[in-house]
Amino acid sequence: MTLLNPSVSIKNLDLSFGAVKVLQNLNLDIGDGEFLVLLGSSGCGKSTLLNVIAGLLEPTDGQVWIKGRNVTWAEPSERGIGMVFQSYALYPQMTVEGNLTFGLRNAKVPKAEIAKRVARAAEILQIEPLLKRKPGALSGGQRQRVAIGRALVRDVEVFLFDEPLSNLDAKLRADLRVELKRLHNNLKNTMIYVTHDQVEAMTLADRIAIMKGGKIMQLGTPAEIYGKPQNLYVADFIGSPSMTFFDGTVEGDVIRIPDHDLPLGTYEFSQRPATGRPAIIGIRPEHVMTGDNLRSAPYTAEVTADLVEPMGSDTLVHCAFGGQTMRVRMDGQAQVKPGDRLMIGIDPGAASLFDKETEARL
């Protein structure tokens, strides 16, 4: 995908530490005002990529462009970026105000201008009462606000976030997530956000780039990533609990998995495989139909509940199906006990089909 006027461009980027290739021939264009999330498990290279964009790590090869300027060799402070870190990284011996202004003072920004920018950032983030305090006297959420403020006062086009919410507890994380989304809606800056939390990624992103082994596995909107994962890795990574995968073979209009032939009439193929080709079908727990929805299901079967996990809002039922333990997400009100027989319905149109050999979406 090529954007006409990208805010940040990564071109043919390589980075190796000795023999270890952390980033491999990476290309990525991030649009103006876009919220892009780099998502992946630890060690996938997402933080490394962010550090290269920030200028804190030097690439082995390739270029970084920000706002039409090749900044590959520029100092971090010259790139027009602001950065927010996981551990907040506030200077412990400076007040909140000192933290906010340190960069501006280094850049010899006039005093009046500094005061104006601090006032604006403090207002946006509602940290005015904290300005004279030191970071040690702040709560985790307040510290992270100050850290965001430090990026804000720099008055830059591009914000970089390195897992900014990972050190907060679950409730605070949810609150700040909403605030960040609101901040982006108001400021319309380009934001690049690294996380391993798929809920953060799905809720915040305009587009998500899922990374693995220094490569981008899929780049797309949250809906595309969730609904049409391009490969087995992304399909398995996104969704909690994850898809249940069945090995089978495509035979004309059905996929044959152990004990069942699932009709593929409603499935939108991007490439139709030859008959007899081994394939994998992945079905999300929430796409298995039960109760009233069963009537619209192209395929139904009877299964025995094996293990039941009530989670409040919904209930997860494990049952044997097609040689696997399939996960089925049911309503939280559903009364199911282990050993109960229940009818389930499957719509392959909502499922994902992958070639067994290439692991790419069919």
Added chain:
Amino acid sequence: MTISDTRPDAGDRAAARRPSRLFRNLPSKIAMLPLIFTAVVVFLGGTIWTVVYSFTKSGLLPRLSWAGLDQYERLWSSRKWIVSIENLAIYGFFSLIGTLVIGFTLAALLDRKIRGEAVFRSIFLYPFALSFIVTGLVWQWILNPELGLQNVVREMGWTGFSFDPLNNPDIVMFGLLIAGLWQGTGLIMCIMLAGLRGIDEDIWKAARVDGIGTVKTYIRVIIPMMRPVFVTSLVLIGAGIVKLYDLVVAQTSGGPGISSEVPAKYVMTAMFGGQNLGQGFAASTMMLVMVVIILIPWAYLEFGGKKHG
């Protein structure tokens, strides 16, 4: 995706010129100059210089006229050097065992959540803050045969009591050992205590649930877990033993006769007292060899295993 084959230097609006490799991170390199000079010129250069000159005929002044292994032959046929080496072996053996045993025992006792831990620790450690000269002189006074410890015990009624290590060539090294242990065990105790405190509390809980006694837990569970701490202690004690010099100078001056001479003192006498530089260089090279013999197994244990792991 766009594939552009422009190299970084082709970017027409590059924000910064790439500095040459030598000048990158320049402030850091400049700041490290004293370290680089010390490590390369003083430590490495000085050591090589001494080793090289130990194969020369240097006497009053260093000169590069080769003598092969002559200096070493003279060294090993010198009675004083042999005595020095024997003394160091005796002192080293007992110092190593004594320091480890006493250090660990004291640390284990202090680790038993006792009252007044800080007071005991201060008392055990303060000698470490003192100069070896001070230590040597105090113990020289306490071990004084006419007025010191021996005299006190005799006055208490045991008139036949005899403990005069500093004037008895056979046991003079033990007189030094008493002072050496007094000064050095506190440090090892501190390191051991830090090691003990670093051990997971759950280990103790598990041992208690399993009904294993305290002493047995220390010997069978805790000590094996503290292997790295013991290795560190061993290296520290070993390096300290080879450097043994000040204490001897202050407490016995090498006497009686030459019965408490040590290698470091031999070197100093040869270099600065006897104007016998070649002997000094050869003897100090032998000291270096001793350290290498101590360090190689340690380096192997510490770093050798990890590389393959």
Added chain:
Amino acid sequence: MADVGILATTKAAEQPVAALLDGPRGPKPVRRFSRSNIIIYGTLFVVALYYALPLYVMIVTSLKGMPEIRVGNIFAPPLEVTFQPWVKAWQEACTGINCDGLSRGFWNSFQILIPSVILSVAIASVNGYALSMWKFRGSEVFFTLLMIGAFIPYQVMLYPIVIMLREAGLYGSLTGLVLVHVAFGMPINTLLFRNYFASIPEELFKAARVDGAGFWAIFFRIMLPMSLPIFVVALIIQVTGIWNDFLFGVTFTSSPERYPMTVQLNNIVNSVQGVKEYNVNMAATLLTGLVPLVIYFASGKLFVRGIAAGAVKG
């Protein structure tokens, strides 16, 4: 065990419940004089005596007159306290031909100490900072070399250093001795600072770079203000180490007038001339040990932390 006194004070309504709890109940009674406690405290006490004894002997001997020492018990407290030995040790004790006491050595040591400590802590802190945050190709090699150097017996390097200093015209001078102290104090202190700075979150350093701060700005404005404790630890190590030095003092000072305190002390006490004045000797010994002792007892936990931090990795 159900205690009658406690039962009587509990409310009537709870009594039936409490009465049901037969057998052991509540905290187990503690035996203060258990066998293991007697062994632990007994051992610690005896060992503490061995460690405390020399300090005690130094003090009491230095406060006695010579006649009392000749007839008395080395461990007995002074019958008649006199400060004469202290005055004599400080002002009149002789080394060779000089008879102006240890005060000379004290001031010599002081003059050596101040620049050596300042310079070595300054250099080591910058080294540690550069090594942990601004690594460059080869920086680890130099550091490893420095650490190996810490284990080489000093005697191996002494003579080449004599030559280097002589070539630089510094042999026998105060500057020369200061440089020697700086060089040999470098490994332990650099290690100390390196480990400390390495423990500071890397993100703080990254944040400062995004804020446009360079090598020295980050050092002085971010790192220094947050590393006061480690500076105190380094100061303690260096002050005691340099004050207690004997080897470099004796090797690199040219004349007895310039000897540091330890060298002068050894010369006073171990001089073969004249009558041995044990009280003066002990006063002199105590005077020399006073500076590190004061630092030790004043710094308390920091001293322990210093040697633990330095030694465990060293």
